Amino acid sequence: MSEPVESGPRVVQVEVSRDQAGQRVDNFLIARLKGVPRSRIYRLLRKGEVRVNRGRVRAEYRLEAGDLVRIPPVRQAEAAPTPVPGASLRARLDTGILLETDDLIVLDKPSGLAVHGGSGVSLGVIEALRASRSDTFLELVHRLDRGTSGCLLVAKKRSALRALQQQLRDGTVGKTYLTLVAGRWPKGLECIDAPLRKRTLPSGEQRVRPDVAGKSAVTRFRVVRRFETATLLEVDLETGRTHQIRVHCQSAGHPLVGDDKYGDDLINSGAREAGLRRLFLHAQRLRFRDPSTGKTLIVEAPVPDDLQSYINCIQ
Numbered sequence: 001m002s003e004p005v006e007s008g009p010r011v012v013q014v015e016v017s018r019d020q021a022g023q024r025v026d027n028f029l030i031a032r033l034k035g036v037p038r039s040r041i042y043r044l045l046r047k048g049e050v051r052v053n054r055g056r057v058r059a060e061y062r063l064e065a066g067d068l069v070r071i072p073p074v075r076q077a078e079a080a081p082t083p084v085p086g087a088s089l090r091a092r093l094d095t096g097i098l099l100e101t102d103d104l105i106v107l108d109k110p111s112g113l114a115v116h117g118g119s120g121v122s123l124g125v126i127e128a129l130r131a132s133r134s135d136t137f138l139e140l141v142h143r144l145d146r147g148t149s150g151c152l153l154v155a156k157k158r159s160a161l162r163a164l165q166q167q168l169r170d171g172t173v174g175k176t177y178l179t180l181v182a183g184r185w186p187k188g189l190e191c192i193d194a195p196l197r198k199r200t201l202p203s204g205e206q207r208v209r210p211d212v213a214g215k216s217a218v219t220r221f222r223v224v225r226r227f228e229t230a231t232l233l234e235v236d237l238e239t240g241r242t243h244q245i246r247v248h249c250q251s252a253g254h255p256l257v258g259d260d261k262y263g264d265d266l267i268n269s270g271a272r273e274a275g276l277r278r279l280f281l282h283a284q285r286l287r288f289r290d291p292s293t294g295k296t297l298i299v300e301a302p303v304p305d306d307l308q309s310y311i312n313c314i315q
Contacts, residue, residue: 022162103160150283174287
């Protein structure tokens with residue numbers, strides 16, 4: 001059984017239960033050290049002040065049932081009031097549910113809404129869902145960029161979370177995106193295999209670039225339709241690196257329309273004048289195995305009205 005973590009000048013030893021097994025140690029600590037900045041938690045891990053089975057671990061270490069986690073004395077600030085989603089946001093999320101079972105939810109995430117709070121965002125998808133379903137375990141299985149719309153997978157049980165994240169690690173989850181890129185996509189360019197490296201700027205902003213010393217990243221492309229100055233693509237991810245589609249397309253000389261981080265300012269300005277106010281990237285389809293039945297599930301999110309309107313405008 002897990003012991004509650006108390007603020008105060010003493011070390012706490014927490015034994016990991018079977019239900020808690022499988023989660024990363026950093027997430028385990030974040031959930032228990034309420035009010036403690038994430039930067040402080042990662043510093044505790046780097047300095048070895050947090051120990052698992054008396055040994056140092058990295059933030060990505062996945063806990064196992066029976067692990068003994070040593071948590072040092074940490075002063076915890078008084079927790080800020082939990083943000084409450086407004087009626088319009090709750091309704092938007094409710095109507096955006098594409099699939100719900102006892103184990104999971106697939107949600108059609110709106111563009112402009114972060115998947116979780118932090119970095120100046122007080123309320124994200126997961127916080128809004130938890131506020132509406134306070135008696136249900138809810139955790140993100142994966143993430144989408146704030147500007148990206150479409151299929152987002154949320155687990156309703158820790159066992160389902162472990163099973164679905166294992167599918168992600170095994171590469172058996174199919175993730176298909178719809179995007180519009182600048183220019184005419186080259187015939188025959190069906191795959192980009194280029195490692196990516198992430199770096200954090202002094203401002204805290206994350207940037208990604210191709211780098212042979214980075215992590216493996218493979219993206220596959222299929223042309224849906226060619227326009228005079230743009231190409232509509234279906235994109236399948238074999239890996240799930242930060243900003244992978246955006247950086248791979250930019251590296252090919254065809255940045256995503258509406259991409260304010262890696263895109264072309266002149267192209268984006270023209271798109272805004274034509275009514276596109278966002279990144280043209282939509283998580284169109286998810287394919288995965290149901291954690292309970294093993295049956296393959298395929299869920300699709302319809303093309304949002306604003307993206308369809310822009311397509312109609314340029315054809």
